[in-house]
Each structure stands twice: as structure tokens, then as C-alpha cells.
Amino acid sequence: MKDIILKVNGRKYNLRIDESMTLLKVLREELELTGTKEGCGEGECGACTVLMDGKAVNSCLVLACEAEGHDITTIEGLADGELLSDIQEAFIEHQAFQCGFCTPGMIMTIKGFLDENPNPTEDEIEEAIAGNLCRCTGYKPIVAAVKDLVERRGNDGYNR
Amino acid sequence: MDIIGSSVHRIESVEKVTGEARYTHDIKMEGMLYARILTSPYPHAKILSIDTSRAKELPGVFAVLTGEEIPYKVGLYMVDKPVLAQGKARYQGEPVAAVAAVTEEIAREAVKLIRVEYEPVQPVFDPVEALKPDAPLVHEKLGEYSYVKGVFFPEPGTNVASHIKIRKGNVFEGFAKADRIIENDFYLPQVNHVPLETHSSIARWGKNGEIEIWTSAQSPFAVRNLLSVSLGISPAKIRVHVPYVGGGFGGKAGIHLEPLVACLSKAADNRPVKIVATREEEFNTLPVRQGLKAHIKTGVTKEGRIVAEEINYYWDAGSYADYGVNIGRAGAYAGAGPYDIDNVSIDSYTIYTNHVFGTAYRGFGHLEVLWAIERQMDIAAHELGMDPYDFRMKNLLRPGSITITGEKINENTGSVIKCLEAAAKEIGWGKPKTEEELEEEKNTGRVRGKGLAVLHKAPAMPTNTGCAAILKFNDDGTINLLVSGVDYGQGTYTTLAMVAAEQMKMPVEKIKVVYDNDTDMMPYDWQTVASRFTFMGGNAVIRAADDLINQMKDVASRVLRAPKEELEIGNERIYIKHNPDEYLTYRQVALGYTYPNGNAIGGPLIGRGMYIAQGLTNLDPKTGQGLPAIDWTYGAHGVEIEIDTNTGDIRVLKIVSAFDVGKVLNKELCEEQVVGGVLQGLGAAICEQYLYRDGVLLTRTFTDYKVPTSMDVPDEIFPIFIETPQLDGPFGARGVAEHPMISVPSAIGNAVYNATGVNIYEVPMTPEKVYFALKNRA
Amino acid sequence: MAALEYIKPTDSIEAYNILKNNPGAKVIAGGTDLMVMMRNESIKPECIVDIKGIEATHILRFDENGLYIGASCTANEVMNFGPVKEYYPGLYDALKGLATYQVRNRATVVGNLCNASPAADTAPVLLAMGAYLDIQGPAVWQKPLLEFFTGVKKNSLSQGEFVQGLTVPRPEPGEKSIYYKKGRIKGADLSIVGVAGVFSRKGKLRIGLGSVYTTPVLVVADDLLDKDDLKDRLVERVLNSINPITDTRASREYRIDMTRYYTFKVAEDLMREASI
Numbered sequence A: 001m002k003d004i005i006l007k008v009n010g011r012k013y014n015l016r017i018d019e020s021m022t023l024l025k026v027l028r029e030e031l032e033l034t035g036t037k038e039g040c041g042e043g044e045c046g047a048c049t050v051l052m053d054g055k056a057v058n059s060c061l062v063l064a065c066e067a068e069g070h071d072i073t074t075i076e077g078l079a080d081g082e083l084l085s086d087i088q089e090a091f092i093e094h095q096a097f098q099c100g101f102c103t104p105g106m107i108m109t110i111k112g113f114l115d116e117n118p119n120p121t122e123d124e125i126e127e128a129i130a131g132n133l134c135r136c137t138g139y140k141p142i143v144a145a146v147k148d149l150v151e152r153r154g155n156d157g158y159n160r
Numbered sequence B: 001m002d003i004i005g006s007s008v009h010r011i012e013s014v015e016k017v018t019g020e021a022r023y024t025h026d027i028k029m030e031g032m033l034y035a036r037i038l039t040s041p042y043p044h045a046k047i048l049s050i051d052t053s054r055a056k057e058l059p060g061v062f063a064v065l066t067g068e069e070i071p072y073k074v075g076l077y078m079v080d081k082p083v084l085a086q087g088k089a090r091y092q093g094e095p096v097a098a099v100a101a102v103t104e105e106i107a108r109e110a111v112k113l114i115r116v117e118y119e120p121v122q123p124v125f126d127p128v129e130a131l132k133p134d135a136p137l138v139h140e141k142l143g144e145y146s147y148v149k150g151v152f153f154p155e156p157g158t159n160v161a162s163h164i165k166i167r168k169g170n171v172f173e174g175f176a177k178a179d180r181i182i183e184n185d186f187y188l189p190q191v192n193h194v195p196l197e198t199h200s201s202i203a204r205w206g207k208n209g210e211i212e213i214w215t216s217a218q219s220p221f222a223v224r225n226l227l228s229v230s231l232g233i234s235p236a237k238i239r240v241h242v243p244y245v246g247g248g249f250g251g252k253a254g255i256h257l258e259p260l261v262a263c264l265s266k267a268a269d270n271r272p273v274k275i276v277a278t279r280e281e282e283f284n285t286l287p288v289r290q291g292l293k294a295h296i297k298t299g300v301t302k303e304g305r306i307v308a309e310e311i312n313y314y315w316d317a318g319s320y321a322d323y324g325v326n327i328g329r330a331g332a333y334a335g336a337g338p339y340d341i342d343n344v345s346i347d348s349y350t351i352y353t354n355h356v357f358g359t360a361y362r363g364f365g366h367l368e369v370l371w372a373i374e375r376q377m378d379i380a381a382h383e384l385g386m387d388p389y390d391f392r393m394k395n396l397l398r399p400g401s402i403t404i405t406g407e408k409i410n411e412n413t414g415s416v417i418k419c420l421e422a423a424a425k426e427i428g429w430g431k432p433k434t435e436e437e438l439e440e441e442k443n444t445g446r447v448r449g450k451g452l453a454v455l456h457k458a459p460a461m462p463t464n465t466g467c468a469a470i471l472k473f474n475d476d477g478t479i480n481l482l483v484s485g486v487d488y489g490q491g492t493y494t495t496l497a498m499v500a501a502e503q504m505k506m507p508v509e510k511i512k513v514v515y516d517n518d519t520d521m522m523p524y525d526w527q528t529v530a531s532r533f534t535f536m537g538g539n540a541v542i543r544a545a546d547d548l549i550n551q552m553k554d555v556a557s558r559v560l561r562a563p564k565e566e567l568e569i570g571n572e573r574i575y576i577k578h579n580p581d582e583y584l585t586y587r588q589v590a591l592g593y594t595y596p597n598g599n600a601i602g603g604p605l606i607g608r609g610m611y612i613a614q615g616l617t618n619l620d621p622k623t624g625q626g627l628p629a630i631d632w633t634y635g636a637h638g639v640e641i642e643i644d645t646n647t648g649d650i651r652v653l654k655i656v657s658a659f660d661v662g663k664v665l666n667k668e669l670c671e672e673q674v675v676g677g678v679l680q681g682l683g684a685a686i687c688e689q690y691l692y693r694d695g696v697l698l699t700r701t702f703t704d705y706k707v708p709t710s711m712d713v714p715d716e717i718f719p720i721f722i723e724t725p726q727l728d729g730p731f732g733a734r735g736v737a738e739h740p741m742i743s744v745p746s747a748i749g750n751a752v753y754n755a756t757g758v759n760i761y762e763v764p765m766t767p768e769k770v771y772f773a774l775k776n777r778a
Numbered sequence C: 001m002a003a004l005e006y007i008k009p010t011d012s013i014e015a016y017n018i019l020k021n022n023p024g025a026k027v028i029a030g031g032t033d034l035m036v037m038m039r040n041e042s043i044k045p046e047c048i049v050d051i052k053g054i055e056a057t058h059i060l061r062f063d064e065n066g067l068y069i070g071a072s073c074t075a076n077e078v079m080n081f082g083p084v085k086e087y088y089p090g091l092y093d094a095l096k097g098l099a100t101y102q103v104r105n106r107a108t109v110v111g112n113l114c115n116a117s118p119a120a121d122t123a124p125v126l127l128a129m130g131a132y133l134d135i136q137g138p139a140v141w142q143k144p145l146l147e148f149f150t151g152v153k154k155n156s157l158s159q160g161e162f163v164q165g166l167t168v169p170r171p172e173p174g175e176k177s178i179y180y181k182k183g184r185i186k187g188a189d190l191s192i193v194g195v196a197g198v199f200s201r202k203g204k205l206r207i208g209l210g211s212v213y214t215t216p217v218l219v220v221a222d223d224l225l226d227k228d229d230l231k232d233r234l235v236e237r238v239l240n241s242i243n244p245i246t247d248t249r250a251s252r253e254y255r256i257d258m259t260r261y262y263t264f265k266v267a268e269d270l271m272r273e274a275s276i
């Protein structure tokens, strides 16, 4: 067992955890932030994607111990109260989800990606989310949502 | 009609984009234990002994169960599946023992301490091999199983779980009239549904003998019913909750892990027990889409009319066929495709093997049989030197045609011809390649081709399938809509809210569809499968609305002192037709009308509506004649692909998908069904397959089993909706949930031929398969 | 359950000593392979040594000696490092096709090599580029990448040793490189075959190959450069150097044919580019 301090969505948590625990497991079970999903547990589906210092990572492939000292952002940290982030709004506008299970991971990947590459081409968008499996939507509405978002951000320079 | 046909966003949108939507995976309960299972390493083996003593001693372990302790069998149509293997294991991956412990880690450790002694016995993997008289039997006691009699036809002493026959006309006479006879074999392997949320269930078996379940399932009432039958407990003592579900596609229809966790809970001091399938278990332990081997013999005249067709379907049901027998049945009565053929003979065998067992999967056998049929139709056309479009047009069902089960097609049945016309037109069928294009193809080695394929499907369900809906007023005149079908993303709740709003003439925002599915609270619905929920649920909601309106008018007629017949509704008011200023608001009648002096009448209003399938019959055991379908949705795909002949890679440039949906209820959701379904069909067409070595599954992770990613989508997906109203459908609508994936493989297979002149008979059309087909052409 | 220890040293020698004295210890950098192996219990380490605390493993630099990639540098960091796209386009290609975007945010180039999978995407191109490794033992010493792979998932590190970084020599002026990967689908997949090529008119033609042998393979063909039937001879030499297997991803025959096709394509593309 090990004591660590995790910073998640701007809050700090003191935790005593088993060293073998993944960040995903700590988020879901210790912190009860169940918005982050597990679809495979081995880095293949992207449902567990969170941001670590702004970069999209598979939380199932990160030991919680490794995450100490880094800023973690989960889907729960995206909206400001009832004010949704523009990515979330774009997802609703384009109905870029069906069952919704891949959605939190998908949104977090897109968040990390757009922060790094604010002006991607369609190919780059498809490339970026290729590690997020979605069995429902056929991806088209998701790509459309991102394209539209990029355009709107470009137009009114807003990014929340 | 201003709500119906518009695009309304999913009513649960915010929950889903914020991570607030709670799935079974996310639920944790006070005192909850975690279950893990031990699975068989052998595809077919006697279980000689199981020693659980060391597992039981591990601190933190509450219960360890084996098949002997819970001798229950479950099954929807054919009750053949033990909760844990009993006496023998029938597939590699079958649960043999299970543990409930305080943590998942301890449960996993305990599983490792269980010792099982197996004696491997001869397995059988190929459905056709399994038919041979000396084939090993997967179920020795088939004759003792209970099943739905008169609908399915098991053959005890063999591996045939059910044999369905369709006989129309006389195929011998038909073939005698044929100028040419075309005979081919086709194959499809098993595939997985790949819901992003794996199967997961929680059960608490209370000390009062009542069972409460939370589960990632498609059909709460089916879970309740099947559990009740299997355990011999009244359904009234079983309560099933279905929270948000992370994808189903048929794989969560019927019943799965629920009985196991229920039994574990009982054995573990009645504590709640949760199981979450790992992705490996989702592939290897939970059910799959059945494999299919098809043999088709088609007789055609020079003029291009099909005069006879003889078909054998051999379904690889895997080790259990509790659901699979009905796929064998649906694949039979729809098994000749949407064609008008006078002489047809179909034998559809659902066959036990030692593979992972099969279950419903989006399309329910139709993607499979239409792979065979639609490739066969193209091959037949080519052999006749005809354009496959013209050949189909000569043979498709049209008003006046009689289907292979004896159903007469009429003007309102829907039109496959219109679908094919629309798809062919949009894909530019028949447009020859230009000189430049041909030159370009030669230089790059990338050749283009187009393909067409049609499809049909009706809900496959019992003749007496029912559904009910409740509308209850809230204080402010808003309405809660209660149904127990499950919306796992397809958007049916949103559509039902629209149906209710349209009928109640009120804004859709004022209809709340209650998301917590609970068999104790919700009205009955059979199952959320078969693209039937919008149709049946829609009809039930319309009737519930009419019932509610009637009650509202009762109250209003007394208050307004006007006969009911003279009342009308609109704008959330009940008013007198000829004097709209005389009205009551919905709010005024919602919980009872109160006169100024305090007197009150009416009361809290609740509308109820039900719908039961109309006019369906069982099929004649010898000929398959009867009425199996409440509504047929027809469709057609047109596809253009590019094949890299150097590597065998297929790129889909465009796919046009046309469906006769009767009436588009929600345009956006309808289109999304198409896009999502087409991509699933593409997966089945080009990359998805179960591979085994000696009965041991090799494709057990996403590393080995590939599903399409965002980089594998067609460049363009183009949905088209034809609206030939279904007279008994809600606002004329039919279901379209499964149809988009049906015939996608066939259209692509036909395009491969169109591009290269090479016929492919087996899916998936992997780059390797296409490459060698091209290479071996010479 | 064996307990797991997690240690994050800040110093290379310290890390070496821990590893040396702990046969059950494993190095974690990106962890994208390690975590999967731990999950399916194909390895059961007693101790995890996180080398990301060691500053030197974060060095990413391009100078007269070439490109230095520290062991903690992720695939995306390397890919987005300006000189990589410009001077090492083949490495850029390989990184672009490596797993998924999120995985590349964790996975390290060095880890990709250390895992020693025959399908490691960066191995063929780094072999062709003549990369060499800085190995931390009792002291730091250098080893050519070519001598590093000893079998399927096996490398030549001895107990306690770990790779601190690698150097990719500076390309000769006019040197071109390229990497093609064939998977089953267009999205993330392990390669069926991977073919890398490095070419310079000054007398260098190297082909690196993945997924066609128990280890990544290097084929040196400098001597073929002045031959008229260079491409045919090159393909022949390549095919003589491989011995692919049949697995769930592809058959041996398909791997051979794809190796042939991509080797030819690599040679063609490199020479076309070089002549522009």
C-alpha cells in the first residue's frame, strides 16, 4: 500500500492505494468518478481516456502511482456546473453518440487533441479518435461535431 | 404533424456527454461482492471433479459455486443452457465455477485455487460435419429439453437443435423449366456484437426469497420471465432494473449473467453480487452471432426469371441454441430474399457445435442469408449475361406477389423496388468508366467497382408479443411516459416522446420518458429486439394518449357543459370546437379539476395503452406456410469501392442505403441508425471474424479481433428513406434499427466482382482474402 | 496476491542498483506494453521501477551527432519534434502508425524497442538508420540496435541493465527514409509486415523489416546500388532474409507477398524522391 496525492479536476485527494491499481480503477472506485469507462482494460478501446497534464491517455494503462504529481482531468471536470463545454455542446448538436458508453473517452481525446492541434484536417481528426472505438455511431456524427466545433472556435475564437 | 418527422435530439443527451449517465458497470452497492468465473480450457470435456476447498478458504471469499450446486437450465426458446457447466463443458470459455468475494482481486485469486479434472472428449466444430451420423453429440439429452413446441423442431439423437422447412410450389418442376442452374456455397464465420459496455449484472437474493437485479440487458421483462421459469420462482418475486445500457445489438437480449449472480448472492449470505465481464469473456464466454454455411441452387430462365430455388442453411449455433433456434427460423422464412419465386425449398438447420454459442445479433440471421442470396443473385445475372440490376428488377417482390410463406404483398407492404431504384440511381449504377479512369486504374493498380444488394426483414418474435405504455400527468400538465422497452442509444424513447407529444398536441419537451427501467413499476414489454420497439411501443403510446385524451374530455365535458364529441384538444387545452375560448388547460385536469367553490372532480389522470401483434401465426411444420411478420422493412444498398490490387485492400468510397421505413418519425435518429448500422455491416464485410485453433478461440481481444475505427469508415454514407405508409404502424412507420447492416457485405462482395471479375464466397473480405482471390484468378 | 512495490528513482545508477538487486523488478517508462502484460499476468513483477523520475531520460535533442531520444520520450513527443519530420521522415512515418493517439502519448520509443516485439513499428526504421543504444549498467555503454534483438520479445539486456536513450546518427545530406506498414484495417493495428528503407546516393541502401522473422530484420544492400536490376536483387535479398509465420493476422504467404510488394515500393519511392 502506498499513500499518494492525486490531483483530479482541480481537487487534491489523499489516497492510500495498492501499488498495482490503475489510474482508471482509482478514478472509478476510490473517487467514484464513474464517467470514465472501462471497455477493455488494455489500451485498445479508448473508453477510459482522461487528460494527464492536458494530454489524452488511456487511464487503464497508467498506474495510479505514476499519476501523482500530474493534473488529471476527467469528463466530470469538463462542464462548469450546468454550463457545458463547447465540445459537449457540439456532441449534442450533432448527436454524436448513441449508447453513450464511448462518449466520455471520446470527448476527452478530442479535448486533448484540439488543445494541441486547434486546426486539424478531417484526416487528422479521424486519426486522433481512431483509438476510441464506437460501435454505435459509425463515427460520422463525431467527426462532423469536431469539424463544426473547429470552425465555430475559429469564427468566434471561443474555447471553453 | 409538426413534431413527427422533425429532428429532436436525444432526451438523455446531457447525461451522456457529461458522464452522469449511470450504467450497470458504474453501480456500487453497500456490502456488494464481486464475482469472477472459471472457464473451461477445453472445447468439449467431461468434468470429472471440481475441488473448490482451497478457494473457499481464501479470506474474503463468500461463495464458490459449481454446476452441481445450481442445476438450473435457462433458455428463451430452447431451454438448453446451464448456468454453470454441468457434467461437461461444451465450449472453451464456458463457465465451470464461480466465486463471490469482497474484492475482484480476491475473487480472481480464488478462481485460481479451484481444481478441475477434465476428460477431453471428441469435439465437433463444423456444422456440416456435426450432421454426420457418427458426429460426437454436443447434447446427449436434447430429447429431454423443454422448448417452444410447434415452432421449433429439434431432432434428438443428433446435433440438430431445430430444423425448419419452407416449401412453396414444387422445386422439381421448377428446375425442369430452368434454362440454367446455378449452384454455390457461401460462408460466414461467427462474429461478436462488441458492445462497448461488456455484459454486467448485479443481483441480491433477499432473505425474503425475493430477487432484485440490476443488469445491462435489453429486455427487463424477458430477464424476469426467464429467471422465474428457470428458478421456479414467481415473477412477482423478481424485480429487474435496467439502467443505461452501453450497447446491445442483440447480444443483451434474453438472459445472460443474471442467474449466476442471483445464485451467488443466495450462496453469499444474501449480499449483492456484481459481475462485469472482461473483454476476453465478452468474446470468449458470452454469446456471439452464429456462423453460417449456405448451399444455394437457383434455376433461371434465359429471360432472367428465377423459377426454382433450393437452399440449405447450416447454422453454427455453437454449444447452446436457446436463442439460436429462432435465428434458424427467421433465416428460413426470410431465406430467399425479397424475391418472387414460385418454387422454393429451404431447409434451415440450427446445429450444435463446440464453438462459443450463438444468440441474436442485429439483423437476426438476415445479414447472413442475404450474403448468400445477394451474391448468388449477382452470380446468376452474370451467368445469364444480364445486368444484376435488371435481373433483380425482374424478380423482386411487388404488389400481388406471394412470399415463400404464402403472404400476399400489397401496396402498403413497402417497396423493395423503390429502394433499389433509389440506391442504384444515387450510386450512378450503369455509368461506364471513362478512358482516363481506366488508364488511371492500370497505372495505380487501384480499381473501382460498384455493387448493389437488396434486403428485407421483419421482426422475429412470438405471435403473441405484447407491449404496454402508461402516460401519467404531473401537477403542471407535463406528462411522464412509462414503457419498459430499453433505449440503449437507438433513440426510441425520444421517438416515443415525439409520438406522445404529437398525439397529445403538446411540446415534446413536456413529455418525460422515465429512464429507470424497473419491472415492478413499468408496464410490460416483451423484449427490446427485432426493430419492433418503435412500431409496437409507438402504437401502445398512441393508444395510451387516446385513453388519456378521452379521460380529459370526460372531465372537460362536465366542466364546460359540452358533449364530449364537441371537444377538441390542442395547445395543451381541451376546448369546444366551435368556441375555442371555452377551454380547460391540461394543467387544470391533470390531477383533478377543482371548481371555484372547492368541489373537485376527475382525479389524477393516467392513460394506458397496449398493443399486441396482430394476425401472426405459427408456421406449418412441413411447409413453413403462415404469417410470421407484422411488418417487412425493405431496403437496398448501392456501393462504390476501390480495391488496391497490390494488397487486396478495399476502400469504400460511397454507400447509398435506401429503406422503406413507412414514415420517418425522427429524421436525425433515423439517419444515425443507418450510418451506425452500415459501419457494423462493413465490419462484418471486411474485418470481423472468430478464429479458432482446435476449438480454442484465438480472437479474444481487440488486438486480435478488429472492428472498424474512425479511419475505416466509408468516405460517404448516404441514407435515403422511402415512405410507403404501413397502415397499422404508428403514423405509418416501420422499424429500421437492424436493416442498415444487412446486405452491406453482399453489396461490397458484388462490387468486388464488378471491379475485378472475381467472386468472393466468404466473408470477411480481408485484404489477404481479396489479394489471393485476385492472384489465383489466373 | 503478491504485493507490488513502486519505486521512482531520480538517478540512473540508483535505478540500476535497484534493478540489479531485484530480479522481480521491471522498468516502467510508458508502460503501455507492461500494463497489458501485467493485466493478463504474462508477467508478474514484484517491483516497478519508474524511470521517468530520471532527468536524463527526458532528453530529446538533435545536434551534430544526430538525434538523441531519452528513454522517457513518448512517441508523440518524438513525432512532433521538428527535426524528426525533416531529417528522419521514415521514423516519423513509423511513429504515426504506432498504436493510437492516446497510446502514443504514453508509449516511448525506447520502450517500443525494449519490448522487442517482431512487430515493433520503430524497429525496422531505426535498424535501417543505424541507431545505437545507451545502456545503463554499472556505467553507461553503447550498443548497436542491430545486436539488441535476440528473439521474440527478447533483448540482450542483462540483469539490472536498462536503456537510457538511443542515438540515431545524423543522416547524410540527401538521405531519404520511408516506412510502410500493412495492417488488417486502416485504424490502429499491429503490422502484418512493416518495411522501412533508408537510401542515399552516396552509397547507402538499407531495408528494415518487421513482423516477418523472430526479430526485426536489417538488410544491407549498399553493394547493390550500382546494379541495373537493383530492385529485383533487393527484393530477392530481402525475401532470403525473412521467415514469416502464419498467425491470426496473416498467413506466411501473404506476408511474403506483401514484403515483396512493399520492398519494391520502398525502393521505388526512395529513388524517386532522391532524384527530385
Ligand code: FES
Binding pocket: A037, A038, A039, A040, A041, A042, A043, A044, A045, A046, A047, A048, A049, A058, A059, A060, A061
Ligand atoms: S479501457 Fe482503457 S483503452 Fe479500453
Ligand code: FES
Binding pocket: A096, A097, A098, A099, A100, A101, A102, A103, A133, A134, A135, A136, A137, B196, B246, B247, B489
Ligand atoms: S455511442 Fe455506443 S459505443 Fe459509441
